[in-house]
Amino acid sequence: MEIPDYPNISEWAVPFYIVTMLVELGIGWFTGRVRYETRDTLASLVMGGGSLLAGALTAGAIGTVSLWLYEHRLFTFGFEPWWIVLAFVLDDLRYYWVHRFGHEIRWLWAAHIVHHSSQHYNLSTALRQTWTSFFALWWVVRLPLVFLGLHPAVLAFCGGINLVYQYWIHTEAIRRFPPWFEAIMNTPSHHRVHHATNPRYLDANYAGTFIVWDRLFGTFVPEDDAEPCRYGIVKSLGTFNPLRIALHEWVGIARDATGLSLRQRLGYLIGPPGWSHDGSRKTSADLKREHLRRHPEEAGKPGRPEVA
Numbered sequence: 500m501e502i503p504d505y506p507n508i509s510e511w512a513v514p515f516y517i518v519t520m521l522v523e524l525g526i527g528w529f530t531g532r533v534r535y536e537t538r539d540t541l542a543s544l545v546m547g548g549g550s551l552l553a554g555a556l557t558a559g560a561i562g563t564v565s566l567w568l569y570e571h572r573l574f575t576f577g578f579e580p581w582w583i584v585l586a587f588v589l590d591d592l593r594y595y596w597v598h599r600f601g602h603e604i605r606w607l608w609a610a611h612i613v614h615h616s617s618q619h620y621n622l623s624t625a626l627r628q629t630w631t632s633f634f635a636l637w638w639v640v641r642l643p644l645v646f647l648g649l650h651p652a653v654l655a656f657c658g659g660i661n662l663v664y665q666y667w668i669h670t671e672a673i674r675r676f677p678p679w680f681e682a683i684m685n686t687p688s689h690h691r692v693h694h695a696t697n698p699r700y701l702d703a704n705y706a707g708t709f710i711v712w713d714r715l716f717g718t719f720v721p722e723d724d725a726e727p728c729r730y731g732i733v734k735s736l737g738t739f740n741p742l743r744i745a746l747h748e749w750v751g752i753a754r755d756a757t758g759l760s761l762r763q764r765l766g767y768l769i770g771p772p773g774w775s776h777d778g779s780r781k782t783s784a785d786l787k788r789e790h791l792r793r794h795p796e797e798a799g800k801p802g803r804p805e806v807a
């Protein structure tokens with residue numbers, strides 16, 4: 500079986516990133532609709548470069564495990580285009596769940612928080628990527644697809660296309676697409692909601708390429724023009740230092756878990772972000788409930804929990 504030599508899409512796309520960021524900057528210049536902050540963009544670019552490097556350093560280990568598992572696969576899918584399409588759809592479903600876990604489990608959030616740490620939402624925010632996904636074990640969730648019979652090279656290729664798809668949706672320059680497109684695809688509007696800290700927008704729109712997963716699993720929240728998105732993380736980071744951006748949540752977990760019982764430590768590791776052993780902090784579910792208590796008239800609307 501000959502394995503096609505797939506290009507590394509996310510590296511190939513670098514010139515496209517540069518040109519489109521310049522175009523977006525130009526749009527911002529003329530319309531005022533896009534905001535860039537030099538320190539913030541520089542930090543995002545350093546995070547993006549570091550993430551590519553971390554990916555290259557860990558690719559060998561992930562590849563070895565994946566290829567070993569592929570030797571023990573259940574079925575054999577080929578390299579024909581229809582299998583690539585199937586692999587892309589399944590891998591996008593895999594992305595939805597790993598991304599959702601990335602927000603619901605603090606161990607995984609420690610890696611993913613990097614992507615949400617900017618208070619801006621522009622194309623450079625897309626490049627603000629983690630350096631530590633290997634330790635957060637995001638790649639493990641792809642292994643069931645390998646075991647099923649999809650070749651690791653095909654899945655890596657599909658994952659690359661998915662990442663590049665997600666790049667262009669990080670913009671305020673585009674408001675809405677036609678309804679049919681917004682219904683099926685992840686778009687700038689849907690992903691703005693994902694990056695927003697407004698209580699009603701928290702923990703929504705985890706999609707990679709197809710927003711249908713959020714509609715299917717009950718996490719879809721549409722953008723409401725009456726409520727503009729406030730971007731970032733609930734407790735703002737207040738730094739542009741790449742090392743602190745990359746590691747602060749891991750350090751936070753280590754600090755929180757020191758001197759506690761095993762059960763309490765586990766709570767800080769696998770509980771939701773904002774969980775605390777003494778109830779002194781708030782999870783996003785707490786924030787949503789509090790918001791609803793203050794605004795009972797919003798009950799039942801998308802993004803608001805039913806019960807106060």
Ligand SMILES: [Zn+2]
Nearest residue numbers: 598602611693
């Ligand atoms: Zn996210």
Ligand SMILES: [Zn+2]
Nearest residue numbers: 614625669690
């Ligand atoms: Zn994003």
